[in-house]
Amino acid sequence: MxxxxxxxxxxxxxxxxxxxxxxxxxxxxxxxxxxxxxxxxxxxxxxxxxxxxxxxxxxxxxxxxxxxxxxxxxxxxxxxxxxxxxxxxxxxxxxxxxxxxxxxxxxxxxxxxxxxxxxxxxxxxxxxxxxxxxxxxxxxxxxxxxxxxxxxxxxxxxxxxxxxxxxxxxxxxxxxxxxxxxxxxxxxxxxxxxxxxxxxxxxxxxxxxxxxxxxxxxxxxxxxxxxxPLENIRTTLTLLGRGDRTARGRDTGPPEVRQVVRALNELADESERLHSHEAGRARIRQQAHDLGASVRGSLDEDAILGEVTVGLGVALGVDHVYVRLADGTGPTGADRLWTRAGLAPPSADALREATAAPEWPRGCAWRNATPPPTEPPEPGAQALAARVLDTTNAQSCLLTGFSVDGELSGLLVLIQADAARAWTDDERALVEAVAADTGRGLHVAQIYAHQRELAERFQDLDRQKTDFISTVSHELRTPLTSILGYLEILLSGDQGDLSESQHRSLSIIERNAERLRELVGDLLTLSRIDANSLELAATRVEVSALIDRVQGTLGPAAAEAGLTLDCARADGFAVVGDVRQLERALLNVVGNALKFTPAGGSVRVSARAAGAERVVIEVADTGMGIPADDQDKLFQPFQRASNAVTSAIQGTGLGLAITRSIVERHGGDVALASAVDQGTTLTLSLPRAAATAPVTTDEATDPRAAAIAAAKARALARASTSTSS
Incomplete structure (x- = not known):
């Protein structure tokens, strides 16, 4: 050779x-x-x-x-x-x-x-x-x-x-x-x-x-x-191992080595292609995730449609993105059309007419204008895509419907105007994922808009209720004060002696007038709490003085009703708050305990420290108790225990609601423990006052509040007497 x-x-x-x-x-x-x-x-x-x-x-x-x-x-x-x-x-x-x-x-x-x-x-x-x-x-x-x-x-x-x-x-x-x-x-x-x-x-x-x-x-x-050549191969493998996907071996050496180098280069090319493909898929998945998160995070329909059209248009590089909502699923004119900068947008009305199909596809369907199909399009998604291409004079389009709870609620159309396009599986998956998020996002936005409208209406009704209660309470207070004043004059005998029947009738009128005034006072307090207009003073309140005032107010009524009101000394404990509101809260709790305890029973009021920063005031009675099913709802306005209603014990169901609101506004909380026929224990936990907090004396108490408290005590005593009899 x-x-x-x-x-x-x-x-x-x-x-x-x-x-x-x-x-x-x-x-x-x-x-x-x-x-x-x-x-x-x-x-x-x-x-x-x-x-x-x-x-x-x-x-x-x-x-x-x-x-x-x-x-x-x-x-x-x-x-x-x-x-x-x-x-x-x-x-x-x-x-x-x-x-x-x-x-x-x-x-x-x-x-x-x-x-x-x-x-x-x-x-x-x-x-x-x-x-x-x-x-x-x-x-x-x-x-x-x-x-x-x-x-x-x-x-x-x-x-x-x-x-x-x-x-x-x-x-x-x-x-x-x-x-x-x-x-x-x-x-x-x-x-x-x-x-x-x-x-x-x-x-x-x-x-x-x-x-x-x-x-x-x-x-x-x-x-x-x-x-x-082997050193060249080793260097190439080292570079590839370090992440340099552009490294390639030189095609030198004997045929066997050149074959190895070619195989290595082909493997590197394939690896780079797969990496690029996977990077593209990851980019599409990230875009779908980000776009879906934006859609799911928005509660505005217009913002959702804008995010979807712009996001898909930029992510997939299409010329037009059109979203059509099904009739009755959105506001009029809610369809959205996005067009890439520099292009003339197609007619939105023409697109709406072209997409007026009896049923939209539930999955992705796409079609190219070139080469033209040899047969007429089949009815359904392909026919719909063909109409979109004819209407827009485009070369390729992809469309998919989106639904909520199985019912189609819209159509998403992507249009490529200048060239035919083979839509990849990843691109179709991206469009389907975004379409699904769009359907859910629009549904949530519509529900949110409806709920916001209802909430606004409820707030308006609540304001009207509060205004009504406040107005009625103020309007009732003046005549009630006059009625109670004249009743007191009549019952005192200053206008002449009364027969026994007249005295009994006037006493009933006075008792019910006191109940009505108590209800008016509670309603006024509740309306101020709801309107966030309840003013609270921040002063040092000695717990022992607070308990003494409650005992002085309700002690006679308890004795008259045949009950024992035991108030333990609580020296050394103080809280910071509004003395009038705290007294109102404690009066409500102790008053309820006296009201729901039969004659011969007892009510004990005590205070103790809970750690270094809390003071707990505990009110325990031996009364009728509260059913377990009723305990969670008792702190809501106008809610009463079922056994109290059955026993026809008078009450408005506002006392505990007002008490909890007052205590919580002081940074505390209220707890209830009760069993039927075994009594009830209610605890008020309040922040403990520092040694330098200002001291509140009895002179700081509002005379009107004292008068109201005394009247409530008298009404409570009469109510207890009536219940016992």
Whole structure:
């Protein structure tokens, strides 16, 4: 496969990017080939050194040994011959004859060991010298044995010795030359071994360096192809993990890494898309929540319609928002149309006519003008949407109805004038949620408006009632005062003596007139409380003095009715308030206790501290008690206990209501505990006065209030007497 080379602008060239697997395969293949080549070279060199050099050295050593053996055999022969020549003793020829006998074997061994031309030439020359010496010495060795005097040997000795020595020296020289040649061959083999070893080591080192280079190149290539792109991927993942959704990996590196980078970038793109989508959904949900909260928090229909139209128009970027209320569900002209700035609004009347459908959709329905539908719209929501598009010349609209308690009360229409639009599920959910809140908000606003109207009417009626009670009370007070005054004169006998029947009749008139005056006084007090015109003085009131005044006022009436009024001393307790109103409240409570306690019973008034900041005045009686079902309503005006009504005990039902109002205006509270036929305990809890509060004396009491209190005591005594009888 041809390799394509790309030249860069800087003059360098680079191979095309291949896969990491291919690079690793090529690199490791080259490395394995180098290692195999290195091993094969070492094996070949070892084989050569083992079989060639060793064989050469072995042959050279064998030839050297054979050459030495040849020389040794001939030397032994020459020594024996020389002994014979010197002594003439035939026994000295024994070594000579043995050497001559061994000479052929040693000669052949040397010839066989001569494996080169040079060595063979030298060996041949050596053998020639040996043959010459042997030929020369043969006659001498073949002479007959002589007598022991040695005359024959002496005759041969000079000539034989000189010439024979010369021939043997030549033999020695030839043998030495063969030895030198053999030594040279061994040295040449050793040098060749060293050379081959050096070359082998050099080749091995070169191949090792080349292998290391391949490994380094492979490592650098792998680092450039893998480490840098992987570092890029790691950096991208770190940035993405820190929230940088714009981080993307560079599309570099081998194909496998580029595929990973592309997958990572696609994942980041998808994550960013999902995040944007979720952010959009969260924004729409927040807008729906905020808009719904605004609608639910408003009690004005006009403000609700304004919030809905403007809020939806801005949140969804539409051109027009129209809200139509069903006939009879809102004020006339309550329909609302909002138009984006810079656009001409469509006709509200035309929209009202276009949306005059027999039934509006309960869910979202939307329609686009383009492309035009191939079939006429179906009746219902689509037909309604088509009419809206035709009326406004718009490209898209979305509409939904809203209801209250299952009954459709309005229609919400969103119009896109300039382009078709695919309304998303989140947008439709937003519109439906806002429509539902709109229906509920308008319903609540209508109920609130109706309740406000009723409240205003009730307040007007209450003011009229208060004015009527105040007017009637004032108008009745003057004639009642005159009647009671003249009755007192008549009953005193100043106008003459009265018969028993006349006295009884006038007493009945006086008793009922006192009741009427008590009722008028209570009504006046109640009207002042309701009108918030009851004036209260802020002075120090000693509780003991207050209880003493009540005892002084109601004590005679209690004794006359056969009741025991026990007022315990309450020294050291004081409250801050209006002494007249507090006395009125306590008179009401003690008076009720006396009124509803039969003869022989008792009423006890006491005071105690409740912590450091409260004083409790307790009134306990042994009277008829109050049913549990009646106790909660007794503090309302004109409410009386059912057993009191059944027993025909007179009363207006205003005393406890006035008492609680007075006590609460002083920062206190009233508590009631009662059981039928077991008596009633009523407690007044009031804030305790500081030591520096101004003191109220008896002289500060209004004379009119004292007179009224005395009259009430007399009326109470008469009422108790009448009840007992």
């Amino acid at each position: 041809p390799v394509k080379v790309t030249f860069a602008a800087n003059g360098w060239y680079s191979l095309p990017m291949t896969s990491t697997a291919s690079i690793l395969r090529v690199g490791f293949g080259a490395l394995v080939a180098l290692l195999l080549g290195l091993g094969a070279a070492r094996l070949a060199v070892g084989h050569y050194l083992t079989h060639d050099v060793d064989a050469t050295i072995t042959r050279a050593a064998g030839a050297s040994d054979a050459n030495a053996a040849l020389l040794q055999v001939l030397t032994d022969a020459e020594t024996g011959l020389r002994g014979y020549q010197l002594t003439g003793e035939p026994s000295f020829l024994q070594p000579y004859r043995l050497g001559v006998a061994r000479y052929p074997e040693e000669r052949d061994a040397v010839l066989e060991a001569a494996d080169s031309d040079t060595l063979r030439t030298l060996v041949v020359a050596e053998i020639a010298r040996a043959d010459a010496w042997l030929a020369f010495t043969a006659p001498s060795a073949a002479l007959p044995e002589s007598p022991s005097d040695g005359t024959a040997s002496a005759a041969l000795q000079p000539a034989v010795s000189v010439q024979g020595k010369a021939l043997f020296d030549q033999l020695r020289a030839a043998n030495a030359r063969v030895g030198v040649e053999l030594t040279a061959q061994r040295a040449d083999a050793v040098n060749r071994f060293r050379l081959i070893s050096t070359v082998s080591d050099t080749v091995t080192a070169s191949l090792t360096v080349l292998a290391v280079g391949v490994v380094l190149l492979l490592g650098l290539r792998t680092r450039r192809l893998l480490i840098t």
